[in-house]
Amino acid sequence: xxxxxxxxxxxxxxxxxxxxxxxxxxxxxxxxxxxxxxxxxxxxxxxxxxxxxxxxxxxxxxxxxxxxxxxxxxxxxxxxxxxxxxxxxxxxxxxxxxxxxxxxxxxxxxxxxxxxxxxxxxxxxxxxxxxxxxxxxxxxxxxxxxxxxxxxxxxxxxxxxxxxxxxxxxxxxxxxxxxxxxxxxxxxxxxxxxxxxxxxxxxxxxx
Numbered sequence: 001x002x003x004x005x006x007x008x009x010x011x012x013x014x015x016x017x018x019x020x021x022x023x024x025x026x027x028x029x030x031x032x033x034x035x036x037x038x039x040x041x042x043x044x045x046x047x048x049x050x051x052x053x054x055x056x057x058x059x060x061x062x063x064x065x066x067x068x069x070x071x072x073x074x075x076x077x078x079x080x081x082x083x084x085x086x087x088x089x090x091x092x093x094x095x096x097x098x099x100x101x102x103x104x105x106x107x108x109x110x111x112x113x114x115x116x117x118x119x120x121x122x123x124x125x126x127x128x129x130x131x132x133x134x135x136x137x138x139x140x141x142x143x144x145x146x147x148x149x150x151x152x153x154x155x156x157x158x159x160x161x162x163x164x165x166x167x168x169x170x171x172x173x174x175x176x177x178x179x180x181x182x183x184x185x186x187x188x189x190x191x192x193x194x195x196x197x198x199x200x201x202x203x204x205x206x207x
Contacts, residue, residue, distance in 0.1 A: 052142075054122045056130045060189065062111040069102055082116050091116050114189055121196035128173070130192075137178040137192065146174040153202035161191065 039045060069075040078098065085091050091113055098105055122130060126145035131138045141149075146169075158165040158176075166177040178195075180188045 052123060052126060054119055054127055054130065056115070056119060056122070058115060058118075058130065058132050058189070060111045060115060061108050062115045063108050064112065065106060065108055068105055068109060082112065085116055085120060088117060088120060091120070111189075114193065118189065118193050118196065121193065121199075125196060125199045127196070135180045135182055137180070137188065139176040139178075140170060141174040141176070143172040146172060148203045149174055150202050150204050157195070157198055157202055161195070164191070165195070 035051075064075050064078060066075070069078065078094070081094055081097075082091070085094065095113055098109065118130070122139070126142035127139050128142050129138070129140040131140075154167065154174075158167055161178075164179055166179065168175045168177065176195075178188065178192065180191075
């Protein structure tokens with residue numbers, strides 16, 4: 001990655017490509033390129049075939065400090081492993097590996113693992129966007145998935161959290177808003193993770 005940052009990728013994919021590779025990372029760019037080629041072969045657009053992803057904007061310092069993993073290659077390896085996790089068990093396994101290889105980890109790593117768990121749960125429930133601003137957090141569900149939610153079940157779940165959770169819509173999409181007190185900064189992410197883990201119970205298809 002450092003070599004790419006300094007020299008770019010040359011003419012491997014055309015001179016107009018190397019700056020973009022540098023900005024998104026070689027592995028991610030390679031995956032995007034493979035997905036685009038696959039879509040082309042199937043006669044579809046990239047947008048039609050790309051996997052569902054969650055856009056998250058959370059106010060967390062979620063990263064692996066150099067003081068915890070000093071070797072850059074090992075650090076990148078762990079980042080890739082966390083990013084590639086498809087289910088919660090993958091994250092639990094990674095947690096065990098971190099403890100086994102590097103010892104007790106700092107809060108920043110715990111935050112990184114929690115963000116990954118939230119991403120996995122949100123992806124499962126097809127939450128398109130999670131946006132945190134000051135003491136408010138907004139979740140926007142995919143329009144098709146929104147139609148699968150049982151309103152009564154959702155209200156029952158929301159009532160478990162009192163005034164903290166507000167329900168609404170944005171067009172055809174379900175919008176869930178969390179209003180937190182400032183002193184609940186750490187707890188808010190635990191609440192979000194817990195809520196997402198229960199959201200599947202509100203789906204009509206699960207009755």
